[in-house]
Amino acid sequence: MGKSRNLDTAFFGQPRGLSTLFFTETWERFSYYGMRAILLYYMYYAVSQGGLGMDQATAASLMSIYGSLVYLSSIVGGWLSDRVFGSYWTVFYGALLIMFGHISLSLPFGQGALYASIAFIVVGSGLMKPNITNMVGKLYSEEDARRDAGFSLYYFGVNFGAFIAPIAVPWAAGGFGFHAFGAHQNFHAGFSLAAIGMFIGLVQYLIDGKKYISPQSLVPTEPIEKENLRRVVTWIVAGLVVVLAFLGGLFLVGQLNIENIINMVTVLAFIVPIAYFVIMLKSKEVTSKEKKKVQAYIPLWIAAVAFWSIEESGSVVLALFAAQRTVLHIGGWHYSAANFQVLNPLFIMILTPIFVWLWNNWKNQPSSPKKFSGGLIFAGASYIWMALPGIIHGTTAGKVSPFWLVGSWFICMIGEMLLSPIGLSVTARLAPKAYSSQMMSLWLLADAAAQAINAQIVKFYSTGTEVPYFLSIGAVSVVLGIGLLLISKKIFSLMEDEA
Template sequence: MAVKDSQEIVESIPQKGFFGHPKGLFTLFFTEFWERFSYYGMRAILIYYMYYALKDGGLGLDRETAASIMAVYGSLVYMSGIIGGWIADRLLGMKKTVFYGGLFIMAGHIALSFPGGVTALFASMGLIVIGTGLLKPNVSNMVGDLYSDKDIRMDSGFSIFYMGINLGSLIAPLIVGTLGQKYNFHLGFGVAALGMLIGLIIFLLTRKKYLGLAGSYVPNPLSVDERKSVFLKFGISILVIAGVGAVLISNGILTIDRFIMMISILGIIIPVIYFSVMYFSKKTTKTEQKNLLAYIPLFIAAMMFWAIQEQGSIILAQYADERTRLSFAGFSLQSSWFQSFNPLFIVLLAPVFAALWMKLGHRQPSTNKKFSFGLMFAGLSFLIMIIPAVYAGPDTLVSPIWLVLSFLIVVIGELCLSPVGLAATTKMAPAAFSAQTMGLWFLSNASAQAINAQIVKFYSPETEILYFGIIGGFAVLLGVILFAFTSLYKRRA
């Protein structure tokens, strides 16, 4: 289907019916709910599955390697959003791309549901990387299609959508984590696959009635000749990469450590290339070029934020398993349960922030200032972890309250930055790169985790004070700088 006028798309969607928002928000809310259930359920136990001993049902990898693989995996998941955005923009449209993405994700979780060792682990990761890249940027971008550019409900709608994401993330570690740690890791992974299946069923049953024309068009379709050229180049590239990879791996040249380093480098290079391609494209207008330049500071701030937030499932997950007293008020705890605190606080606080932005209306802080607040809170969430390190030392188990407090603080920052970043991306995206620009937003997370793959190696109980202090302090400083420059620019304007 050819590109549709945005007003025509909005008029094709029932505009009231889901908490005062378009009915299409229901479809996207629950599709993403179940996708996040599957992803975060799997991720809650994945690092433990990698470094637990074989006798405990794990793979027996060393902790540093497991932490770096977790970071690289997360990076590739979000990096693949570029491909998913391109496929939606040039080939399939967002609706079809979301559906195929869900199928890949489900297949990836099924692969982990059966014992298959490291081979099954990497096969599963590959499938989920592809599937998430197809689904995640496009389902988020479709939320923007539900509203006109002047609809003041947009930020609130993204906050509600963000709450749906985190409801799935909240429930998953409690169910998948308990099954995985208490009974069997593969049982947990199987339940994650079931979650994605439910999400696909909801999407198929409601997409036509509730989404209207949203996501059914191809914004920048390839011509017949372009399709032939692209498919030929893509096929050749896959064969070359597979052949070279096989040779390098068989000769011991491409090791896990070198692959991790390669992804870390790509995490920095790809955003630079991507911004350049969009900026210099003939299809990008001068106004859109200015928007892209204004987007760069937000992208850098988001990278720093996600570098801290994403360590919740890596460093803080290890901290929960090895440095935290796993009992509270007479109850025994599973270390994977701590992964539910981040989404729990988002579910509780997202309505508060959504209502706050609606109440403030045009008086609310600018996007840049919201980003600066997000960064400062992220830094504080790490700085707070210095306190138990100072008082308890590296050899004493600490109260679980410290981890809970850290998750709470970073969530306050996340609600200042993430849903606002989604909304800003849809507003500032060049028309010819609409879905791909959402992929660029998720690339901020990919870049952060690619860098994390190197950073997490420096963590140990003995280095906690320096580790949390340097990273947390740098985030606070960057947030202050962004706030100061935003205020200065506003006074000069």
């Protein structure tokens, strides 16, 4: 490593390049979570209220499958970075597409603009999401003791962008939620602010990027050879032909609609991770010892799917509850239903240092499978908590205190602290040597599968089904958590060298 990188302490004792990536990701998260804070309402609000007038169940399902596609696309982004563009340019192209996606939504062109936006942001996020984190790692040598602190600072930027977005973007949308439920909203102004946020992040990335990031990020780590490139292009074209043929078949039989496309993506979100597991377990490059670790990872991965299914419902089911069932004022202080989206990043920022201290000082702490079990139980408890207002009041027709939502998010975020960071660590630890990158992709695919499940089950949520919906899903999560706890010793033994 060069002297300048080793001695570079320009950003809170960290390399100057961390500042570039910190603010790029802060603005990207601002744009993404700002857009998500109001997108559901934009889709199902009536045209007279500034929305698209979609059916609420379809809008909620589309929101979930949108999130699933973002995580599915990250697999392609990682490959393009390693083999074709390099991290720097892959992130640049991703940020550019994300900005175009928000610009599409800011224009009053109806559902066509919505679907174009989804396409832009899904592809852009797939290019950007896995690679900007990789660029952070390249700022440090293996022996640099600042690495963990640098990643902690970077993730603060991620959550800070996600925290301010649900405040600023709804405000730009014309005081969204401050008026009666039927008030007209200027959603396009909110989407414009999201586009401006990504533009700011992109500009500072271009100005600072090449000067301060690692030179390794400018080129692909394993450039693809020409003969292999032809084979890849052939496979891509073949895949596109299959997809287009399927869509064409649906069109010919009069079944080409958003519901069937959502169903197609749901199936895909499970086929891909299952294929990954099968390939690893059958690969000759994976030793028998490594295959035991993959087997140990399967129940943990399933637990992660169950957890993320509840955690990711914050921008869908809990967003509906916020708009339809929650008192949107405390005394004279009025706020937006979209503002509740700040609770996720806020509690993560509060709880992270507490759990870091806990894991550093708890001598006989539970094994990773037991922590996963706790995460599932807390996630389930957060949903059971949400069933209580309807049970206590004997009706789901009125409005309830906002503190029900605050409590639910807090309980769920405790679960996230038990599962999410532990999951990243376990994924890296159990990965076969020949499939280390693919194993991390599998972790992201757990979220994709979870949101694909949500795309199907959110159709059953309404004010009338509120209590059984929360109770049944919450109970399933708790039961799965208890089941995982009962087999945790078996999983631990398969993990073998798990610390």
